[in-house]
Amino acid sequence: MIFTTFALLHAERACPEGYRKLAAHLGGVRSYGQNTPIPLTTILDSNGLDDTLWVLDHATIEDALRVRRLLACDYAEHVLPIYERQYPGDNRLRRAIETSRRYADGLATDEEMDVVWSAAPVVVWSVVWSVAPAAAWRVARSAVRAVWARAEEHRWQEQKFREMVK
Numbered sequence: 370m371i372f373t374t375f376a377l378l379h380a381e382r383a384c385p386e387g388y389r390k391l392a393a394h395l396g397g398v399r400s401y402g403q404n405t406p407i408p409l410t411t412i413l414d415s416n417g418l419d420d421t422l423w424v425l426d427h428a429t430i431e432d433a434l435r436v437r438r439l440l441a442c443d444y445a446e447h448v449l450p451i452y453e454r455q456y457p458g459d460n461r462l463r464r465a466i467e468t469s470r471r472y473a474d475g476l477a478t479d480e481e482m483d484v485v486w487s488a489a490p491v492v493v494w495s496v497v498w499s500v501a502p503a504a505a506w507r508v509a510r511s512a513v514r515a516v517w518a519r520a521e522e523h524r525w526q527e528q529k530f531r532e533m534v535k
Contacts, residue, residue: 371432371534372406373424379403381427387420409534418527436533438473442466443529447522461488 375398378388394415395401413421425433425440446466453459468485471477 370406370408371425371436372408373412374404374407375401376403378424383424383427384420387416387423391415391420410531413527413530418523418530421530435473439470440530440533442470442473443533444526447525447529461485464488 375388375392378391391407391412392398392401395407395411401407409421409424412424425437445462449462449466452462465485465488468477468481472482
């Protein structure tokens with residue numbers, strides 16, 4: 370289970386509004402405890418996906434980087450059919466996602482990532498560059514939200530996040 374604490378949120382300067390919302394959801398910081406683990410799914414239930422992804426991006430929690438990388442791959446892969454319809458026969462994005470996923474699992478080398486980087490169009494790679502610890506999932510998620518129906522896609526993203534952090 371991936372989690373954070375109120376102490377970590379405070380140290381990372383979480384936005385006051387989101388912090389207060391989560392605290393109210395959990396019955397207050399004092400009663401819940403500064404260092405009591407807060408599962409990211411609880412933050413998702415209380416504050417929504419944007420705040421939860423911010424926590425994942427800023428938290429110093431074990432396995433967060435791997436989850437961010439894999440989530441970026443999932444989000445990019447979800448819109449892959451749109452790209453492939455527009456650019457039939459161009460499999461660079463698909464290969465970039467596959468290599469990024471293997472890299473997140475420690476199965477691809479830095480050299481393999483360099484090859485994918487040099488082959489993939491910059492605009493495409495910005496979506497799946499899961500080596501970047503902070504921005505990849507945000508960029509991928511923004512691309513998804515810009516293209517697909519927002520409510521349906523938002524539900525899909527939340528479900529994918531829940532599956533990832535179980």
